[in-house]
Amino acid sequence: MQVSALPVSVGVSFKAEHFYDIIEAQQPLGFFEVHAENYMGEGGPPHAQLAALHERYSLSIHGVGLSIGSVRPLDRDHLARLKKLIGRHRPESFSEHLAWSSHNGVYYNDLLPLPYSEETLAYAVEHIDEVQITLGRQMLLENPSTYVQFAESTIPEVEFIKELSDRTGCGLLLDVNNVFVQAKNHGTGPLDYLDRFPLNRVAEIHLAGHDDQIDNTGAQLLIDAHGTPVAEPVWALYDEVIARTGPIATLIEWDNDVPAWPVLRAEALGAKAILDRTARACAV
Amino acid sequence: MKGRQVFAPIQDAFAAALLDADLPVPAALTTHAAKIPAKRFAVYRNNVVVGLVDALASRFPATSRLVGEEFFRAMSRIYVTAHPPRVPVLMFYGDSFPDFIASFAPAAELIYLADVARLEAARTRAYHAADAEPVDPMRLKALDQDALAELRIVPHPSAQIVRSRHPIVSIWAMNSGDKRVGPIEDWRGEDALVVRPRLDVEVRSLPPGGAAFLSALFAGSTLAAAIEAAELESAEFDLITNLAGLIAAGVVSKLSLPALPRK
Numbered sequence: 175m176q177v178s179a180l181p182v183s184v185g186v187s188f189k190a191e192h193f194y195d196i197i198e199a200q201q202p203l204g205f206f207e208v209h210a211e212n213y214m215g216e217g218g219p220p221h222a223q224l225a226a227l228h229e230r231y232s233l234s235i236h237g238v239g240l241s242i243g244s245v246r247p248l249d250r251d252h253l254a255r256l257k258k259l260i261g262r263h264r265p266e267s268f269s270e271h272l273a274w275s276s277h278n279g280v281y282y283n284d285l286l287p288l289p290y291s292e293e294t295l296a297y298a299v300e301h302i303d304e305v306q307i308t309l310g311r312q313m314l315l316e317n318p319s320t321y322v323q324f325a326e327s328t329i330p331e332v333e334f335i336k337e338l339s340d341r342t343g344c345g346l347l348l349d350v351n352n353v354f355v356q357a358k359n360h361g362t363g364p365l366d367y368l369d370r371f372p373l374n375r376v377a378e379i380h381l382a383g384h385d386d387q388i389d390n391t392g393a394q395l396l397i398d399a400h401g402t403p404v405a406e407p408v409w410a411l412y413d414e415v416i417a418r419t420g421p422i423a424t425l426i427e428w429d430n431d432v433p434a435w436p437v438l439r440a441e442a443l444g445a446k447a448i449l450d451r452t453a454r455a456c457a458v
Numbered sequence: 459m460k461g462r463q464v465f466a467p468i469q470d471a472f473a474a475a476l477l478d479a480d481l482p483v484p485a486a487l488t489t490h491a492a493k494i495p496a497k498r499f500a501v502y503r504n505n506v507v508v509g510l511v512d513a514l515a516s517r518f519p520a521t522s523r524l525v526g527e528e529f530f531r532a533m534s535r536i537y538v539t540a541h542p543p544r545v546p547v548l549m550f551y552g553d554s555f556p557d558f559i560a561s562f563a564p565a566a567e568l569i570y571l572a573d574v575a576r577l578e579a580a581r582t583r584a585y586h587a588a589d590a591e592p593v594d595p596m597r598l599k600a601l602d603q604d605a606l607a608e609l610r611i612v613p614h615p616s617a618q619i620v621r622s623r624h625p626i627v628s629i630w631a632m633n634s635g636d637k638r639v640g641p642i643e644d645w646r647g648e649d650a651l652v653v654r655p656r657l658d659v660e661v662r663s664l665p666p667g668g669a670a671f672l673s674a675l676f677a678g679s680t681l682a683a684a685i686e687a688a689e690l691e692s693a694e695f696d697l698i699t700n701l702a703g704l705i706a707a708g709v710v711s712k713l714s715l716p717a718l719p720r721k
Contacts, residue, residue, distance in 0.1 A: 215586025239546025277473035361490035393491040
């Protein structure tokens with residue numbers, strides 16, 4: 175089975191409006207990431223741009239529609255579309271989310287939460303096994319950001335993720351912003367989450383911005399909005415992760431209110447500085 | 459073993475309440491701070507509805523401009539809750555949105571709105587259609603002129619025709635930044651040809667009889683039969699203009715003639 179193999183470098187989520195800025199110069203980046211579902215048409219500019227990027231940089235395909243966390247069977251038609259896309263572009267990495275997004279034939283276009291129990295663990299293991307067998311490759315699973323919890327949950331989230339990785343052999347995508355959002359939203363500590371997280375399975379890191387709101391009880395509520403720069407405490411948490419793991423492929427996600435290319439590039443260079451500093455420290 | 463089956467009913471309730479704001483927050487939900495996390499569940503409701511409305515807004519920008527953003531988003535919210543997507547591929551979400559607009563009473567005054575939306579829907583399909591190399595115009599000249607009546611074509615995978623009793627190509631062009639907004643002097647129906655011969659989607663207004671001519675060719679008719687269909691529809695049909703336009707637009711990906719016995 176092919177394992178996820180992004181270069182240890184910085185990448186950004188690719189937006190078509192940046193294509194000409196990106197292609198006219200060599201960028202100090204190692205990879206680009208796209209949402210699988212935006213490339214499931216037959217042809218046209220999306221595939222042409224992806225192929226042109228992939229000639230110069232590594233490629234990560236990141237799915238948002240498999241609904242791995244559902245109790246329902248995977249959508250075989252969708253898995254077939256994914257297999258076709260991966261066969262066409264042969265990305266260095268494929269990743270998906272611990273969430274559900276479809277139910278009873280409706281696609282909700284959001285990453286929705288699940289309770290953590292032996293029951294949901296068994297379903298998620300089945301689904302990840304099916305994805306990896308169908309694609310003939312290892313996938314990375316991303317830790318979620320959520321706004322609610324379930325009274326029925328019996329397993330802590332980190333244990334659940336570790337168990338999934340143990341049972342399926344999937345790698346992990348550590349979204350550091352999600353770790354922060356999750357801790358704030360559920361009244362726990364982000365460092366406590368990291369202490370228990372199986373960092374040795376992490377093959378990619380995500381960084382993104384969040385919105386800061388207040389819920390109806392007056393408690394802080396962070397929204398994983400991907401529409402702003404990475405927040406200061408998330409940079410600090412990222413620094414802490416990299417200090418523990420050494421350099422890991424790191425992606426800046428910016429999906430809403432997408433800024434001009436130089437702004438996104440500068441954000442990526444912020445992550446690169448942390449990676450390079452750690453690489454030098456490791457070399458000493 | 460999966461043990462107790464508790465998640466299925468929770469997922470049913472969660473999913474149902476996402477698109478129906480009258481349903482209560484699912485009872486199984488909790489947070490560290492509140493027993494009934496109303497605002498927190500509202501984040502999911504908002505993400506789902508706003509995300510789908512955004513998908514329509516990005517597919518139908520001229521339609522949105524014609525009615526104004528506020529009206530468009532209100533209309534889209536009704537469509538989204540009644541016709542949520544069935545597949546996790548949003549580039550084609552809203553194929554039935556033009557039909558919905560046609561029956562949406564508050565927009566009835568804008569009689570051309572649904573047809574402009576049909577044109578925009580066709581543009582997205584063309585954008586994502588399979589790639590194919592258009593036929594070289596010289597190929598047509600090289601064909602055996604005596605056999606042209608029997609000519610058939612394979613259309614480019616992106617090619618579509620959108621017919622209208624309203625000047626939709628002019629209206630679309632003025633609301634997509636292609637053309638300056640101004641009065642339309644000659645208010646008459648326009649049939650649009652939408653095609654993406656290489657990377658750019660093109661929208662052209664077809665000459666009289668052009669839509670009947672192309673529709674017949676797209677359906678596999680011979681050139682002779684297509685001419686007949688076009689002339690039946692419009693006395694102004696001009697074969698040379700239409701044939702030249704067809705090739706120049708890159709609408710044809712293959713030409714075929716029946717094999718002829720050698721003279």
